[in-house]
Amino acid sequence: MKLLVVEDEPSLLNSITRYFQQEQFTCEGVSNFTDALQRMEDIIYDCIILDINLPGGSGLQLLKYLREDKKKDGVIIISARDSLDDKILGLNYGADDYLTKPFHLPELSARVKALLRRKYSDGSAAVDLKVLHIELASRTVTTQGQSIALSKIEYDLLLFLVTNKNRVVSRQAIAEHLYNGPSDQAPGPEFVYSHIKNLKRKLKEKGCPEIIQSVYGLGYKLVV
Amino acid sequence: MLAGSVFFYLTLMAHIRHMKHQQLQLKQTNVWNAYSLDTVHVPAMLAGEYSIAPGKMQDDMISGSDDVIADSANLAYLMQAHRLNNKTYIVTTYISAKEYRHLLIKVSIAEAIIFILLLVTIVIVNRRTSARLWTPFYSTMNAIRGYDIRQNKPLALETTTGTEEFDRLNRTLLDLIDHVDQAYRNQKQFTENASHELQTPLAIIRSKVELLSEGPGLNEDSAQLLQEIAEANERLSQMNKNLLLLTRIDNGQYPEVELIELSRSVEHLGNFFREYYENKISRTATTIQPNVHLMANPALIEILINNLLRNAYIHNIPDGWVDIQLSDKGLVIKNSGPAIDGDPERLFDRFRKGRVDNRTTGLGLALVKQITQLYKYDIQYTYREGVHTLSLSFA
Numbered sequence: 001m002k003l004l005v006v007e008d009e010p011s012l013l014n015s016i017t018r019y020f021q022q023e024q025f026t027c028e029g030v031s032n033f034t035d036a037l038q039r040m041e042d043i044i045y046d047c048i049i050l051d052i053n054l055p056g057g058s059g060l061q062l063l064k065y066l067r068e069d070k071k072k073d074g075v076i077i078i079s080a081r082d083s084l085d086d087k088i089l090g091l092n093y094g095a096d097d098y099l100t101k102p103f104h105l106p107e108l109s110a111r112v113k114a115l116l117r118r119k120y121s122d123g124s125a126a127v128d129l130k131v132l133h134i135e136l137a138s139r140t141v142t143t144q145g146q147s148i149a150l151s152k153i154e155y156d157l158l159l160f161l162v163t164n165k166n167r168v169v170s171r172q173a174i175a176e177h178l179y180n181g182p183s184d185q186a187p188g189p190e191f192v193y194s195h196i197k198n199l200k201r202k203l204k205e206k207g208c209p210e211i212i213q214s215v216y217g218l219g220y221k222l223v224v
Numbered sequence: 225m226l227a228g229s230v231f232f233y234l235t236l237m238a239h240i241r242h243m244k245h246q247q248l249q250l251k252q253t254n255v256w257n258a259y260s261l262d263t264v265h266v267p268a269m270l271a272g273e274y275s276i277a278p279g280k281m282q283d284d285m286i287s288g289s290d291d292v293i294a295d296s297a298n299l300a301y302l303m304q305a306h307r308l309n310n311k312t313y314i315v316t317t318y319i320s321a322k323e324y325r326h327l328l329i330k331v332s333i334a335e336a337i338i339f340i341l342l343l344v345t346i347v348i349v350n351r352r353t354s355a356r357l358w359t360p361f362y363s364t365m366n367a368i369r370g371y372d373i374r375q376n377k378p379l380a381l382e383t384t385t386g387t388e389e390f391d392r393l394n395r396t397l398l399d400l401i402d403h404v405d406q407a408y409r410n411q412k413q414f415t416e417n418a419s420h421e422l423q424t425p426l427a428i429i430r431s432k433v434e435l436l437s438e439g440p441g442l443n444e445d446s447a448q449l450l451q452e453i454a455e456a457n458e459r460l461s462q463m464n465k466n467l468l469l470l471t472r473i474d475n476g477q478y479p480e481v482e483l484i485e486l487s488r489s490v491e492h493l494g495n496f497f498r499e500y501y502e503n504k505i506s507r508t509a510t511t512i513q514p515n516v517h518l519m520a521n522p523a524l525i526e527i528l529i530n531n532l533l534r535n536a537y538i539h540n541i542p543d544g545w546v547d548i549q550l551s552d553k554g555l556v557i558k559n560s561g562p563a564i565d566g567d568p569e570r571l572f573d574r575f576r577k578g579r580v581d582n583r584t585t586g587l588g589l590a591l592v593k594q595i596t597q598l599y600k601y602d603i604q605y606t607y608r609e610g611v612h613t614l615s616l617s618f619a
Binding site for chain 2: 009011012015016018019022080101102103104105106151152153167168170172173178179185187188189191194195198215216217218219
């Protein structure tokens with residue numbers, strides 16, 4: 001999968017590209033308008049992560065050029081401007097998703113993967129992890145042929161961990177992902193623990209091996 | 225005017241005295257001339273007119289410099305000494321004083337009437353003109369009283385009132401308000417810019433912590449340190465987000481309103497919080513009247529409901545309960561919980577925290593207050609016997 005990150009803050013750009021490179025993505029990073037335009041004209045990407053405020057122009061302008069060219073690269077806007085107007089404008093210009101800064105890298109990763117799934121799965125999307133099978137459309141989880149009844153929060157939590165499998169996901173990132181409201185008013189992360197506990201118990205009851213690990217105090221990791 | 229009246233009266237008196245004296249003197253001269261020419265036929269006395277009697281008077285009186293003039297009952301008289309054939313005669317002439325007194329009274333009354341009329345006219349005219357004259361002053365005062373710096377509305381003052389002084393006053397006031405307004409706006413802009421600029425370094429710290437927590441060199445010790453950095457950074461981020469929100473609401477940056485189905489929002493958020501906190505609070509009762517609508521900004525309403533609900537769950541007791549009631553009158557959230565420390569009136573202040581709780585930002589209820597003020601909703605808080613009640617009415 002080919003990924004382009006357009007972000008003017010070098011330190012943040014570096015973090016994002018490193019994070020995705022660790023996941024077998026081919027990830028390139030550019031930090032200004034002209035470079036981004038050049039790359040977008042030369043190469044077809046599976047997904048472009050696009051900042052709005054760029055030296056030399058607006059990310060929205062890049063998006064406009066891209067869509068006028070009839071290019072179907074997936075686009076996720078990342079912006080520090082979280083007003084509703086910007087979101088609507090971005091989505092109207094043809095962005096597939098919109099994420100407000102500051103975001104968690106696992107959240108960005110989950111958004112990218114969800115976009116790619118939508119793009120390439122033609123509706124029958126499922127996640128198969130040998131020990132665990134998740135049907136996305138019907139939101140059902142099965143292990144060793146047995147279905148597991150999960151609450152909405154537990155399902156969202158499991159899917160988030162599965163999407164970020166083999167990576168550490170902090171409780172804060174989980175809390176914010178679970179809340180998923182239009183504003184950034186997620187509740188505190190202190191109750192993520194109890195949901196992890198319930199999820200682990202339910203998985204264990206149906207004979208699923210222990211795949212969710214706690215990484216010191218930092219967060220959780222689903223290992224397969 | 226009073227001094228004028230007194231002066232007028234005294235002058236009048238002096239004039240009358242002078243007139244009396246003149247008349248008496250003329251009579252004296254005439255009488256004496258007639259008598260001195262013919263002492264036999266001219267009678268020595270005519271009642272009410274004059275009397276001539278031989279007598280002695282002191283020398284200075286003879287000179288006529290100081291005549292004796294006085295008023296008796298109705299008469300004024302003048303006594304003067306005259307010499308004829310080495311004999312001294314005292315001539316006293318009389319005139320009636322009645323006319324003069326009547327004249328004095330009549331003139332005084334006329335003057336009093338004129339004065340009173342003048343006074344009334346002056347008062348009326350004065351009132352009329354001052355009412356008209358002070359109109360710009362009162363309209364300025366009303367405009368200033370109605371001015372609220374937070375509303376971003378310019379102060380409308382006339383600078384052509386027709387009175388130079390008021391024009392200058394209004395111009396000075398406008399300049400003053402302009403300066404104050406500018407300072408206030410700069411302050412708000414600064415807060416917004418500062419919060420905005422802080423977001424990037426916060427995002428960088430967060431991403432680096434996330435990269436580090438996957439690092440191969442991680443051990444329990446460094447993980448602990450990293451965890452503490454992450455938590456502090458998250459609190460900072462949250463605080464910054466809320467500050468930014470507060471200033472944005474302050475700056476009127478949420479002008480878009482739409483019809484919100486409140487019943488659905490409350491139900492959705494209520495379900496999330498109930499599920500999210502189910503291991504802490506097992507009992508949540510929800511009574512939601514369907515089809516309750518509200519014209520407002522959806523993001524702000526979500527923040528409002530979110531903060532109220534979260535508050536009810538966080539500031540609760542183990543195995544406590546939460547009760548959510550929505551009707552077209554408003555939203556009432558009740559929950560069990562320990563009494564808050566300090567003044568309930570200050571519950572909605574910024575950075576006011578109930579218990580020592582490091583996980584909250586102290587800005588949640590300040591946001592609630594800001595939003596209720598924006599939409600002029602009424603919010604009431606009461607605490608009785610272990611039950612916190614927050615009532616929000618959308619009237």
